[in-house]
Amino acid sequence: MVQINDNFLKLPGSYLFSEIARRVAAYSAAHPEKALIKLGIGDVTLPLPQAVTAAMHKAVDEMATASGFHGYGPEQGYAFLREAIAAQDYKARGVDIAPDEIFISDGAKSDCGNIVDLFGPDNKVAVCDPVYPVYVDTNAMSGRAGVYDEKSGKWSNLVYMPCVAENGFMPDLPGELVDMIYLCFPNNPTGAAATMDQLKPWVEYANRTGAILLYDSAYEAFITTPGVPHTIYEIDGAQTCAIEFRSFSKTAGFTGTRCAYTVVPKALQRGGASLNAMWNRRQCTKFNGVPYVVQRGAEAVYTPEGRAQVQANLAVYQNNAKVIREGLAAAGLTVSGGVDSPYVWARTPDGVDSWTFFDRLLQEANVVTTPGAGFGPSGEGYIRLTGFGQPDATKEAVERVKAVIR
Amino acid sequence: MVQINDNFLKLPGSYLFSEIARRVAAYSAAHPEKALIKLGIGDVTLPLPQAVTAAMHKAVDEMATASGFHGYGPEQGYAFLREAIAAQDYKARGVDIAPDEIFISDGAKSDCGNIVDLFGPDNKVAVCDPVYPVYVDTNAMSGRAGVYDEKSGKWSNLVYMPCVAENGFMPDLPGELVDMIYLCFPNNPTGAAATMDQLKPWVEYANRTGAILLYDSAYEAFITTPGVPHTIYEIDGAQTCAIEFRSFSKTAGFTGTRCAYTVVPKALQRGGASLNAMWNRRQCTKFNGVPYVVQRGAEAVYTPEGRAQVQANLAVYQNNAKVIREGLAAAGLTVSGGVDSPYVWARTPDGVDSWTFFDRLLQEANVVTTPGAGFGPSGEGYIRLTGFGQPDATKEAVERVKAVIR
Structure with a gap:
C-alpha cells in the first residue's frame, strides 16, 4: 500500500484566496445586481505593454517556420x-x-x-x-x-x-x-x-x-x-x-x-x-x-520602449495605491504601505476582526479586500488593499469605503 | 546552520543528455568541418501547426487590450x-x-x-x-x-x-x-x-x-x-x-x-x-x-484544422522512425520500436557497449544517438534513435550508419 505524504493532511482548510472567492461568489449569487470592485487579490489589470506583445507576435511567427522554430x-x-x-x-x-x-x-x-x-x-x-x-x-x-x-x-x-x-x-x-x-x-x-x-x-x-x-x-x-x-x-x-x-x-x-x-x-x-x-x-x-x-x-x-511602457503602467498602480492610502487615512483609518509597494495595509476600525471588516466592506461597500488574518495571526485587525485595480474603480471603491466607515 | 537535502549529493555526475551534449561539443570543436545529424534527444523539429500559431497570435492580441487581458x-x-x-x-x-x-x-x-x-x-x-x-x-x-x-x-x-x-x-x-x-x-x-x-x-x-x-x-x-x-x-x-x-x-x-x-x-x-x-x-x-x-x-x-495539421506532422516523424527501423534492420542490426513510437531501439553490433557504439557513430558516421546504458543497466548494449529529425537528414543518417556498420 502506497503511503501518502501525510503532511498534506495537516494543512488547514482553504487557501486564503479560495475562501475569499467563495465568500464573494456567495454574495454575488445572492445580490446579482451589485457591482463589486475587487481590490483584494494582487492581480494586475492593465494590458501587456506593446513592446512585449510585439515581441511575442514575432516569436510566434518564428515558431511557425522551420528555420525559426525552437524546441x-x-x-x-x-x-x-x-x-x-x-x-x-x-x-x-x-x-x-x-x-x-x-x-x-x-x-x-x-x-x-x-x-x-x-x-x-x-x-x-x-x-x-x-x-x-x-x-x-x-x-x-x-x-x-x-x-x-x-x-x-x-x-x-x-x-x-x-x-x-x-x-x-x-x-x-x-x-x-x-x-x-x-x-x-x-x-x-x-x-x-x-x-x-x-x-x-x-x-x-x-x-x-x-x-x-x-x-x-x-x-x-x-x-x-x-x-x-x-x-x-x-x-x-x-x-x-x-x-x-x-x-x-x-x-x-x-x-x-x-x-x-x-x-x-x-x-x-x-x-x-x-x-x-x-x-x-x-x-x-x-x-x-x-x-x-x-x-x-x-x-x-x-528594451527602451519596454521600460518606458512598464514605467507608465507602474505609475498607474502607484497612483492607485496613493489614492487608497490617502483616502483611507482621510477617513480616519490608520494605514501604512502604498509608497514603495502596490499594497496598502489598513487597521480595521474599532478593533473589529479582519474577516468581519472584510464582510462589512463586501456587503456594505461592495468592495473586495483581503483580510489580514489570512496572512497570519499578526495580520488580525488589518485588511490589505491593492493598487492593481482600474483608476476610476479604485477611486470609486475608496469613496464607498469612506462612506461605510464614517 | 541550514542543512541541505543531502540526497542531492548522492546523485551521480551528469544527467544523460548533458553528457551527450558534452561529447558532441568536444567532437564538434575538434572537427568543425563535420556536419552532424542529431537523432539523439527526443526533440521535435517541425514548426508549430498553423492552427496553433493562429490561436496564439489571437491570444497575444487579446492580452494587448484591456478587455481581452488575462491575469x-x-x-x-x-x-x-x-x-x-x-x-x-x-x-x-x-x-x-x-x-x-x-x-x-x-x-x-x-x-x-x-x-x-x-x-x-x-x-x-x-x-x-x-x-x-x-x-x-x-x-x-x-x-x-x-x-x-x-x-x-x-x-x-x-x-x-x-x-x-x-x-x-x-x-x-x-x-x-x-x-x-x-x-x-x-x-x-x-x-x-x-x-x-x-x-x-x-x-x-x-x-x-x-x-x-x-x-x-x-x-x-x-x-x-x-x-x-x-x-x-x-x-x-x-x-x-x-x-x-x-x-x-x-x-x-x-x-x-x-x-x-x-x-x-x-x-x-x-x-x-x-x-x-x-x-x-x-x-x-x-x-x-x-x-x-x-x-x-x-x-x-x-480543432479540425489543428487535428489534421498535427496528424500530418506525426506522419513525418512516423515515417522517419520507419526509415530508421527498416534501414538499420537491413544493415543487420537487431531493432525494435519505431512502430507505435518515435523511438527505435537498436542492439549494438558485436556486443560492444552503448557508449562505445555511441562514440563510434558520432566519430565515424557523424550521427548523434543516445546510448542505451544512459537509461539504466538493462539499456547496456543498445542505442536509441528518434524519428524527430528532418526526413532528408534522417535518410542520410541511416545511410551513414549503414556504411559504418557494414
Missing part, C-alpha cells in the same frame, strides 16, 4: 534573457550577478515553493507574521512546520516574526537559532519596504550562523524612495547567504503570461555543496524551461 | 482546455474523465517530477529498466532511492524491472511488494507499446495491493496499431489506481511552447485521502498555471 530550450532559460537581467536588474545597480546565477522560471510562486527541495527536513524555518501563505504551506507540505494549531493559527515548528505597527512592520531578529529565513520586501502583505540598514543585520546573522535568506523581491519595481535597495545583493555579503526571487508578474503585467527568475549565487555554499549547482540540478531534472515566446516577451521588458 | 488564470488550467481534453482524448475513446480530474501544466517532466510531493518517504518504487531518468532522479532527490552503486548503475532501494529482448521489452510484475510503479507506454526509450492484455495485470496488481501506477503516456499520439490502448484508463479499474501524464510536446510540437496535463481521477484514494484533492492543493500552492497564450494554442490542437 526544448535550456532549462535555466535563454542566454538573451539571463544576460539582460544580469545587466539591467543587477549590474546597473552596481551588483555583480552572472547570467549563470539566474534561473528563468514560470513564476516566483513555483520557485518559492520548489526551493524547499534543496533543504533537509529538520531545518528551523522563520517567517514574517503576517506572511505570504506559500512560504508556510510549502514548508508544511514538506514536513518542516510541525502541527497546525487552529486556535493560535500557528504551526508548532515555525518561528513567527511579528511585523506590526509597534516595530514599524519590520521583523526583529529571531530570539532562537533558525536556519531558513523568508523575507519579502517590499512586503506582501504590509507594503513595508526595508532600508539598507534594516537588511544588513539579516545578512550578518545568516553569514554568522549559516542560515539561508530566502528573499522575495517580487515587488521591487514599486520602490520609489531613494536609497531603498531593490535587491538583497545590494547588501555586502548577501551572495554568501541569500537566494532572491523575482517576477515579471507585477513588474510587467505577466500574471497570466508566467515568467520569473531566481538568483542563486555561486558563492552560496552550505554543507560543502553549491546551492547554485543543486538548484541547477533540481531545475534540469524537474523542469523544462519557460516557453520561448514568453521569454522573448520578457526580454522586451528590457 | 492569473486557474492554477489547474482553463475550462476551455480541460473540457476539450476530456471530450477528445478520453470521452471519444469511451473513457469518462471529468475536466476537474485534468490538471494543465507546463510539462510532463514537471509533473512526473513534482508528483513525488504527494507520497511519503518510505514507499518502495519500481521502475522499468531501461527508464526515463526523471523517474529515478526525482525519487533519489526525495530520499526514496537509497544509495547509488556506480558499478551496477543501480540505486539500493529501487526495484528495477528489466525490459529486454527476452521479455519483449515488457516488464514482469515485481517479485516483491512495491508501492509506486512507473510505467511508460509507448515506452521511452525502447519504443515498445503495451496491449490491453499486457496492462491489465498491472491495474489488477495495483488495486489488489494499494500500489499506485504512475503512467506516462506522453507518446500515445504515435500509436498506429489498432487495439493498443492510448490511455491507461481504457483498462477497467485504472481510475482507482493510476495517475496519467500526457504532453503536447511530442504530439503537437510543444517542446519549446510548454504544455502538458496530468489526470488524477477522483476515484483514486489512498490512506483515506483523495489524490485528486492532494494534487490540486499541491498545484494551487506551488504553481500558478500555464500562460493563457499557450493554453489557447493547445486548445487549437483539438
Whole structure:
C-alpha cells in the first residue's frame, strides 16, 4: 500500500484566496445586481505593454517556420534573457550577478515553493507574521512546520516574526537559532519596504550562523524612495547567504503570461555543496524551461520602449495605491504601505476582526479586500488593499469605503 | 546552520543528455568541418501547426487590450482546455474523465517530477529498466532511492524491472511488494507499446495491493496499431489506481511552447485521502498555471484544422522512425520500436557497449544517438534513435550508419 505524504493532511482548510472567492461568489449569487470592485487579490489589470506583445507576435511567427522554430530550450532559460537581467536588474545597480546565477522560471510562486527541495527536513524555518501563505504551506507540505494549531493559527515548528505597527512592520531578529529565513520586501502583505540598514543585520546573522535568506523581491519595481535597495545583493555579503526571487508578474503585467527568475549565487555554499549547482540540478531534472515566446516577451521588458511602457503602467498602480492610502487615512483609518509597494495595509476600525471588516466592506461597500488574518495571526485587525485595480474603480471603491466607515 | 537535502549529493555526475551534449561539443570543436545529424534527444523539429500559431497570435492580441487581458488564470488550467481534453482524448475513446480530474501544466517532466510531493518517504518504487531518468532522479532527490552503486548503475532501494529482448521489452510484475510503479507506454526509450492484455495485470496488481501506477503516456499520439490502448484508463479499474501524464510536446510540437496535463481521477484514494484533492492543493500552492497564450494554442490542437495539421506532422516523424527501423534492420542490426513510437531501439553490433557504439557513430558516421546504458543497466548494449529529425537528414543518417556498420 502506497503511503501518502501525510503532511498534506495537516494543512488547514482553504487557501486564503479560495475562501475569499467563495465568500464573494456567495454574495454575488445572492445580490446579482451589485457591482463589486475587487481590490483584494494582487492581480494586475492593465494590458501587456506593446513592446512585449510585439515581441511575442514575432516569436510566434518564428515558431511557425522551420528555420525559426525552437524546441526544448535550456532549462535555466535563454542566454538573451539571463544576460539582460544580469545587466539591467543587477549590474546597473552596481551588483555583480552572472547570467549563470539566474534561473528563468514560470513564476516566483513555483520557485518559492520548489526551493524547499534543496533543504533537509529538520531545518528551523522563520517567517514574517503576517506572511505570504506559500512560504508556510510549502514548508508544511514538506514536513518542516510541525502541527497546525487552529486556535493560535500557528504551526508548532515555525518561528513567527511579528511585523506590526509597534516595530514599524519590520521583523526583529529571531530570539532562537533558525536556519531558513523568508523575507519579502517590499512586503506582501504590509507594503513595508526595508532600508539598507534594516537588511544588513539579516545578512550578518545568516553569514554568522549559516542560515539561508530566502528573499522575495517580487515587488521591487514599486520602490520609489531613494536609497531603498531593490535587491538583497545590494547588501555586502548577501551572495554568501541569500537566494532572491523575482517576477515579471507585477513588474510587467505577466500574471497570466508566467515568467520569473531566481538568483542563486555561486558563492552560496552550505554543507560543502553549491546551492547554485543543486538548484541547477533540481531545475534540469524537474523542469523544462519557460516557453520561448514568453521569454522573448520578457526580454522586451528590457528594451527602451519596454521600460518606458512598464514605467507608465507602474505609475498607474502607484497612483492607485496613493489614492487608497490617502483616502483611507482621510477617513480616519490608520494605514501604512502604498509608497514603495502596490499594497496598502489598513487597521480595521474599532478593533473589529479582519474577516468581519472584510464582510462589512463586501456587503456594505461592495468592495473586495483581503483580510489580514489570512496572512497570519499578526495580520488580525488589518485588511490589505491593492493598487492593481482600474483608476476610476479604485477611486470609486475608496469613496464607498469612506462612506461605510464614517 | 541550514542543512541541505543531502540526497542531492548522492546523485551521480551528469544527467544523460548533458553528457551527450558534452561529447558532441568536444567532437564538434575538434572537427568543425563535420556536419552532424542529431537523432539523439527526443526533440521535435517541425514548426508549430498553423492552427496553433493562429490561436496564439489571437491570444497575444487579446492580452494587448484591456478587455481581452488575462491575469492569473486557474492554477489547474482553463475550462476551455480541460473540457476539450476530456471530450477528445478520453470521452471519444469511451473513457469518462471529468475536466476537474485534468490538471494543465507546463510539462510532463514537471509533473512526473513534482508528483513525488504527494507520497511519503518510505514507499518502495519500481521502475522499468531501461527508464526515463526523471523517474529515478526525482525519487533519489526525495530520499526514496537509497544509495547509488556506480558499478551496477543501480540505486539500493529501487526495484528495477528489466525490459529486454527476452521479455519483449515488457516488464514482469515485481517479485516483491512495491508501492509506486512507473510505467511508460509507448515506452521511452525502447519504443515498445503495451496491449490491453499486457496492462491489465498491472491495474489488477495495483488495486489488489494499494500500489499506485504512475503512467506516462506522453507518446500515445504515435500509436498506429489498432487495439493498443492510448490511455491507461481504457483498462477497467485504472481510475482507482493510476495517475496519467500526457504532453503536447511530442504530439503537437510543444517542446519549446510548454504544455502538458496530468489526470488524477477522483476515484483514486489512498490512506483515506483523495489524490485528486492532494494534487490540486499541491498545484494551487506551488504553481500558478500555464500562460493563457499557450493554453489557447493547445486548445487549437483539438480543432479540425489543428487535428489534421498535427496528424500530418506525426506522419513525418512516423515515417522517419520507419526509415530508421527498416534501414538499420537491413544493415543487420537487431531493432525494435519505431512502430507505435518515435523511438527505435537498436542492439549494438558485436556486443560492444552503448557508449562505445555511441562514440563510434558520432566519430565515424557523424550521427548523434543516445546510448542505451544512459537509461539504466538493462539499456547496456543498445542505442536509441528518434524519428524527430528532418526526413532528408534522417535518410542520410541511416545511410551513414549503414556504411559504418557494414
